[in-house]
Amino acid sequence: MTGHRPYHHGNLRRAVLDAALDVIADQGPGAVSLRDLARRAGVSHAAPAHHFGDRAGLLTAIAAEGNGLLAESLEAAADLADLGVRYVRFALAHPAHFQVMYQPHLLHADAPALAAARDRVDRTLRTAIAALPEPDRGPDPESARLAAWSAAHGFATLALSGSLDTALAGRDDPAEVFRALTPLMFNPAAR
Known part of the structure; x- marks a missing residue:
């Protein structure tokens, strides 16, 4: 404890x-x-x-707080790569919030504070995707948004679970490893 x-x-x-x-x-x-x-x-x-x-109300408050903290960090991002790095850093710095934020079965999904905080996170990601040149984001911004979120979330989840320990051997900052991977996702010239 x-x-x-x-x-x-x-x-x-x-x-x-x-x-x-x-x-x-x-x-x-x-x-x-x-x-x-x-x-x-x-x-x-x-x-x-x-x-x-009730218990779901408590966990909803934690999820709303976590999404608010995440939104605050993401809103300071310079670009999509920095947004992903900040997402990974948030997960590593706030693992308890992160565990609750993406488990809708534990939450009151209609809670206004939770919806508002999630909207801030989503708006920030949509803005970063919209700022990409069309060749980098592809013709479908929604698919690009889902790909970016999935990549950052998956990487953060793997890092938190210890599943990347071997792959990250000798590297101090998993978030910076993620930054190095982002050109592979959203830069056709790097593929």
């Missing part, structure tokens, strides 16, 4: 979110229980439900 953070005063909502992120980082989202989080925070078992409603 990364650390027990008992709640004493202040922001119970943040304390429960942080405790849930610790549990997810250690054991995965399946181990999250509002009752356990209340125990960790030293509050009644009803207190987390007051803030999140």
Whole structure:
């Protein structure tokens, strides 16, 4: 476990979110229980439900927060390659958020905060794809968007699972390895 953070005063909502992120980082989202989080925070078992409603509400809040953090990082990207690097770096820096963000069966998909944060991420990717010259993105920007997202997400997932350890041997920054691969995807001259 990364650390027990008992709640004493202040922001119970943040304390429960942080405790849930610790549990997810250690054991995965399946181990999250509002009752356990209340125990960790030293509050009644009803207190987390007051803030999140239910377990899915808590995980939705984590997914919305993660998408907001991701959007903030992606919005500062210089180009599509940098966007992919930032996506990989986000996943490596926020693995608990990342584990929850792409599991719709765990979330309240219609939550406005989640939808707004996801829209920010999607808008940023669409803008980066639109900025590519037509030969690089191909005739179908939606396919290019899906390819870019799939590549960054797949690479990040492989890096987080340790599946790339052999391929990355001797390289310190998986995100920079991803940057080196991006010309293979969106530059016809490099293929």
